[in-house]
Amino acid sequence: MKNLVVLTGAGVSAESGIRTFRDSGGLWEGYRVEDVATPQAWHKDPNTVLRFYNERRKNVLEAQPNAGHLGLLELEKYFNVQIITQNVDDLHERAGSHHVLHLHGELLKVRSTIKEDLIYDCTGDINLGDNCSEGHQLRPHIVWFGEAVPMMDDAIALTDKADIFVVVGTSLVVYPAASLLHYVPRHKPVYIVDPKRPDIATSPNMHFIEKTATEGVTELISILLQHEQN
Numbered sequence: 303m304k305n306l307v308v309l310t311g312a313g314v315s316a317e318s319g320i321r322t323f324r325d326s327g328g329l330w331e332g333y334r335v336e337d338v339a340t341p342q343a344w345h346k347d348p349n350t351v352l353r354f355y356n357e358r359r360k361n362v363l364e365a366q367p368n369a370g371h372l373g374l375l376e377l378e379k380y381f382n383v384q385i386i387t388q389n390v391d392d393l394h395e396r397a398g399s400h401h402v403l404h405l406h407g408e409l410l411k412v413r414s415t416i417k418e419d420l421i422y423d424c425t426g427d428i429n430l431g432d433n434c435s436e437g438h439q440l441r442p443h444i445v446w447f448g449e450a451v452p453m454m455d456d457a458i459a460l461t462d463k464a465d466i467f468v469v470v471g472t473s474l475v476v477y478p479a480a481s482l483l484h485y486v487p488r489h490k491p492v493y494i495v496d497p498k499r500p501d502i503a504t505s506p507n508m509h510f511i512e513k514t515a516t517e518g519v520t521e522l523i524s525i526l527l528q529h530e531q532n
Contacts, residue, residue, distance in 0.1 A: 304465035306381035306526075308374055309482055311388045313471020313496060314515045318365040320391055339446050348430060348439075355409065355442040356427040362391040362409050363425060370470065370515030371397035373523055380527065381466070386457045388472060388479050390444055403460065405453050405479055411443035454478050461485040468493045468522065471515045474500040493522055 312320075337343050338354040375398045377383050385394055385402045390409040394402045414420035414434035421443055422434070432440050445451055457479075461467065467486040473496070474480040483502070486492055494500065495511045495518035509525075511518040 303380070303382045304530075305460075305463050306377060306383045306466045306468065307460050307464035308383065308385045308468040308470060309388070309472060309479065310374075310385060310394070310470045310515075311472020311476075311479075314368075314370045314387075315365070315389050315391050315393055316471070317368045317370060317514060317516050318391075318393055320361060320365050320389075320393075335447060339444070340448050341446055342448075344441065344446070348441075351442070352428055352430065355444070359409055359425070359427075362393075365391065365393065367393045367397035368516050370519045371399070373516075373519035374470075375399050376523060377526070380530065384460045386460060386479075386482065388476065403453055403457055405445070405451055405457060407442070407444035409442070409444065412440045413443045414438045415441050451478055457482060458485050462487065464490055466491050466493070466526070468495065470495045470519060470522075472496065472500075473498070474502055493525070495519060495522055 333354055338351050344351050371393050374383065374385060374394070378400065383399070383401065385399055386405060387394060387402060388405050390404065390407050392408065392410050410424055412422050412424045412428050414436065416438040417434065417436060420434045420436065428440050430439065434440055461482045462485050464486055467490060469492070474483070483492070489507055492508045493511060494508065495513065495515060497512055497514055499510050499512055511521050513521060
Protein backbone atom coordinates (compact mmCIF):
# COMPACT_ATOMS: atom_id res chain seq x y z
CA MET A 303 0.00 0.00 0.00
CA LYS A 304 1.16 3.50 -0.76
CA ASN A 305 1.98 5.86 2.09
CA LEU A 306 -0.63 8.62 2.25
CA VAL A 307 0.40 11.36 4.67
CA VAL A 308 -2.24 13.93 5.62
CA LEU A 309 -1.62 17.26 7.33
CA THR A 310 -4.84 18.58 8.86
CA GLY A 311 -5.65 21.95 10.37
CA ALA A 312 -8.43 23.92 11.98
CA GLY A 313 -10.65 23.80 8.89
CA VAL A 314 -11.39 20.13 9.53
CA SER A 315 -12.57 20.65 13.10
CA ALA A 316 -14.35 23.93 12.35
CA GLU A 317 -17.10 22.00 10.57
CA SER A 318 -17.70 20.12 13.82
CA GLY A 319 -18.27 23.39 15.64
CA ILE A 320 -14.80 23.88 17.09
CA ARG A 321 -13.80 27.51 16.63
CA THR A 322 -10.29 28.81 16.02
CA PHE A 323 -8.31 31.96 16.67
CA ARG A 324 -8.77 33.01 13.05
CA ASP A 325 -12.56 32.93 13.26
CA SER A 326 -12.63 36.43 14.72
CA GLY A 327 -9.44 38.31 13.95
CA GLY A 328 -7.08 36.72 16.45
CA LEU A 329 -9.65 36.09 19.17
CA TRP A 330 -10.69 32.68 20.45
CA GLU A 331 -14.05 32.84 22.24
CA GLY A 332 -13.17 36.40 23.25
CA TYR A 333 -9.60 35.67 24.36
CA ARG A 334 -6.43 37.01 22.75
CA VAL A 335 -3.77 34.48 21.76
CA GLU A 336 -1.26 36.27 23.99
CA ASP A 337 -3.51 35.88 27.03
CA VAL A 338 -4.14 32.14 26.90
CA ALA A 339 -1.71 30.38 24.56
CA THR A 340 1.80 31.48 25.51
CA PRO A 341 4.21 30.61 28.35
CA GLN A 342 4.05 34.26 29.38
CA ALA A 343 0.27 34.05 29.82
CA TRP A 344 0.68 30.96 32.00
CA HIS A 345 3.17 32.68 34.29
CA LYS A 346 1.13 35.88 34.43
CA ASP A 347 -2.36 34.45 34.99
CA PRO A 348 -2.55 30.65 35.19
CA ASN A 349 -6.15 30.77 36.42
CA THR A 350 -7.33 32.40 33.20
CA VAL A 351 -5.33 29.94 31.10
CA LEU A 352 -6.76 26.94 32.94
CA ARG A 353 -10.29 28.31 32.72
CA PHE A 354 -9.90 28.87 28.99
CA TYR A 355 -8.74 25.30 28.33
CA ASN A 356 -11.40 23.87 30.65
CA GLU A 357 -13.99 25.58 28.45
CA ARG A 358 -12.36 24.33 25.27
CA ARG A 359 -12.24 20.80 26.66
CA LYS A 360 -15.99 20.83 27.20
CA ASN A 361 -16.47 22.12 23.66
CA VAL A 362 -14.42 19.26 22.21
CA LEU A 363 -16.27 16.62 24.23
CA GLU A 364 -19.57 17.92 22.84
CA ALA A 365 -18.35 17.93 19.23
CA GLN A 366 -18.59 15.01 16.83
CA PRO A 367 -16.42 13.93 13.88
CA ASN A 368 -17.66 15.16 10.52
CA ALA A 369 -17.52 13.82 6.98
CA GLY A 370 -13.98 15.12 6.58
CA HIS A 371 -12.73 13.01 9.48
CA LEU A 372 -14.72 9.99 8.32
CA GLY A 373 -13.47 10.36 4.76
CA LEU A 374 -9.86 10.16 5.91
CA LEU A 375 -10.75 6.96 7.76
CA GLU A 376 -12.27 5.61 4.53
CA LEU A 377 -8.92 6.09 2.81
CA GLU A 378 -7.35 3.57 5.19
CA LYS A 379 -8.98 0.85 3.09
CA TYR A 380 -6.73 1.75 0.17
CA PHE A 381 -3.63 3.44 1.62
CA ASN A 382 -1.34 3.40 4.61
CA VAL A 383 -2.74 6.63 6.06
CA GLN A 384 -0.71 8.66 8.53
CA ILE A 385 -2.39 11.80 9.86
CA ILE A 386 -0.33 14.71 11.16
CA THR A 387 -2.70 17.18 12.78
CA GLN A 388 -2.28 20.70 14.07
CA ASN A 389 -5.57 20.27 15.92
CA VAL A 390 -5.63 19.55 19.64
CA ASP A 391 -8.99 17.75 19.63
CA ASP A 392 -9.50 13.98 19.39
CA LEU A 393 -11.96 13.95 16.49
CA HIS A 394 -9.64 12.00 14.17
CA GLU A 395 -9.33 9.30 16.81
CA ARG A 396 -13.06 9.25 17.48
CA ALA A 397 -13.69 8.93 13.75
CA GLY A 398 -11.59 5.77 13.88
CA SER A 399 -8.27 6.83 12.35
CA HIS A 400 -5.51 4.55 13.57
CA HIS A 401 -2.38 6.65 13.08
CA VAL A 402 -2.62 10.24 14.34
CA LEU A 403 0.33 12.43 15.32
CA HIS A 404 -0.56 15.61 17.22
CA LEU A 405 1.91 18.38 16.45
CA HIS A 406 0.47 20.92 18.88
CA GLY A 407 -0.52 18.68 21.77
CA GLU A 408 -3.83 17.26 22.93
CA LEU A 409 -6.61 19.05 24.75
CA LEU A 410 -7.79 15.88 26.50
CA LYS A 411 -4.43 15.44 28.18
CA VAL A 412 -2.54 17.39 30.84
CA ARG A 413 1.06 17.25 31.94
CA SER A 414 3.36 18.22 34.76
CA THR A 415 4.76 21.75 34.63
CA ILE A 416 8.16 20.40 35.69
CA LYS A 417 8.43 16.85 34.30
CA GLU A 418 7.06 17.04 30.78
CA ASP A 419 6.94 13.25 30.38
CA LEU A 420 4.31 12.96 33.14
CA ILE A 421 1.19 13.12 30.96
CA TYR A 422 -2.33 12.19 31.99
CA ASP A 423 -5.67 11.76 30.25
CA CYS A 424 -8.14 14.47 31.23
CA THR A 425 -11.83 14.97 30.43
CA GLY A 426 -12.71 17.28 33.32
CA ASP A 427 -11.52 20.60 34.70
CA ILE A 428 -7.97 21.33 35.87
CA ASN A 429 -7.45 24.01 38.51
CA LEU A 430 -4.58 25.48 40.48
CA GLY A 431 -3.58 22.96 43.10
CA ASP A 432 -4.14 19.94 40.84
CA ASN A 433 -0.76 18.26 40.78
CA CYS A 434 1.06 15.45 39.04
CA SER A 435 2.19 12.33 40.90
CA GLU A 436 5.35 14.16 42.00
CA GLY A 437 3.55 17.17 43.41
CA HIS A 438 3.95 19.66 40.57
CA GLN A 439 1.11 21.74 39.11
CA LEU A 440 -0.59 20.31 36.04
CA ARG A 441 -0.94 22.36 32.85
CA PRO A 442 -2.62 21.73 29.48
CA HIS A 443 -0.70 19.31 27.26
CA ILE A 444 -0.61 21.96 24.54
CA VAL A 445 2.29 23.41 22.56
CA TRP A 446 1.89 27.13 23.15
CA PHE A 447 3.10 29.85 20.81
CA GLY A 448 6.81 30.32 21.47
CA GLU A 449 7.39 26.73 22.65
CA ALA A 450 9.27 24.01 20.79
CA VAL A 451 7.25 21.48 18.78
CA PRO A 452 8.63 18.16 20.06
CA MET A 453 6.79 15.97 17.52
CA MET A 454 8.13 17.87 14.52
CA ASP A 455 10.98 15.44 13.84
CA ASP A 456 8.53 12.52 13.78
CA ALA A 457 6.28 14.47 11.40
CA ILE A 458 9.21 15.16 9.07
CA ALA A 459 10.13 11.46 9.09
CA LEU A 460 6.59 10.51 8.05
CA THR A 461 6.47 13.18 5.34
CA ASP A 462 9.81 12.08 3.95
CA LYS A 463 8.31 8.64 3.20
CA ALA A 464 5.08 9.92 1.62
CA ASP A 465 3.98 8.57 -1.75
CA ILE A 466 1.08 11.05 -1.65
CA PHE A 467 0.85 14.14 0.57
CA VAL A 468 -2.47 15.76 1.41
CA VAL A 469 -3.22 19.03 3.19
CA VAL A 470 -6.74 19.52 4.56
CA GLY A 471 -8.16 22.61 6.23
CA THR A 472 -5.04 24.63 6.95
CA SER A 473 -3.85 27.96 5.58
CA LEU A 474 -0.20 26.83 5.71
CA VAL A 475 0.89 29.95 7.54
CA VAL A 476 1.66 28.40 10.94
CA TYR A 477 5.24 27.22 11.26
CA PRO A 478 6.92 24.84 11.65
CA ALA A 479 3.92 22.74 10.51
CA ALA A 480 3.71 24.55 7.16
CA SER A 481 7.33 23.65 6.43
CA LEU A 482 6.37 19.97 6.05
CA LEU A 483 5.63 20.70 2.39
CA HIS A 484 9.36 21.10 1.88
CA TYR A 485 9.98 17.52 3.03
CA VAL A 486 7.62 15.84 0.59
CA PRO A 487 9.74 13.69 -1.76
CA ARG A 488 10.34 15.34 -5.10
CA HIS A 489 7.72 14.71 -7.79
CA LYS A 490 5.28 13.06 -5.37
CA PRO A 491 1.72 14.38 -5.75
CA VAL A 492 0.43 16.96 -3.27
CA TYR A 493 -3.29 17.67 -2.82
CA ILE A 494 -4.47 20.74 -0.94
CA VAL A 495 -8.09 20.80 0.23
CA ASP A 496 -9.27 24.22 1.42
CA PRO A 497 -11.92 26.73 0.29
CA LYS A 498 -9.24 29.39 0.00
CA ARG A 499 -6.11 28.57 -1.97
CA PRO A 500 -3.10 29.19 0.29
CA ASP A 501 -0.52 31.76 -0.71
CA ILE A 502 2.35 29.37 -1.40
CA ALA A 503 4.71 28.56 -4.23
CA THR A 504 3.12 25.99 -6.52
CA SER A 505 4.58 23.16 -8.56
CA PRO A 506 3.30 20.88 -11.35
CA ASN A 507 2.69 18.05 -8.87
CA MET A 508 0.44 20.23 -6.66
CA HIS A 509 -3.34 19.99 -7.02
CA PHE A 510 -5.97 22.18 -5.37
CA ILE A 511 -9.47 21.23 -4.28
CA GLU A 512 -11.05 24.53 -3.27
CA LYS A 513 -13.76 23.15 -1.03
CA THR A 514 -14.42 22.66 2.67
CA ALA A 515 -13.08 19.53 4.34
CA THR A 516 -16.41 17.73 4.30
CA GLU A 517 -16.89 18.28 0.57
CA GLY A 518 -13.25 18.29 -0.45
CA VAL A 519 -12.24 15.01 1.15
CA THR A 520 -15.08 13.27 -0.68
CA GLU A 521 -13.73 14.66 -3.97
CA LEU A 522 -10.19 13.73 -2.95
CA ILE A 523 -11.21 10.10 -2.39
CA SER A 524 -12.71 9.93 -5.87
CA ILE A 525 -9.59 11.43 -7.47
CA LEU A 526 -7.16 9.18 -5.60
CA LEU A 527 -9.08 5.98 -6.31
CA GLN A 528 -9.39 6.86 -9.99
CA HIS A 529 -5.64 7.39 -10.20
CA GLU A 530 -4.99 4.07 -8.48
CA GLN A 531 -7.19 2.23 -10.98
CA ASN A 532 -5.43 3.76 -14.00
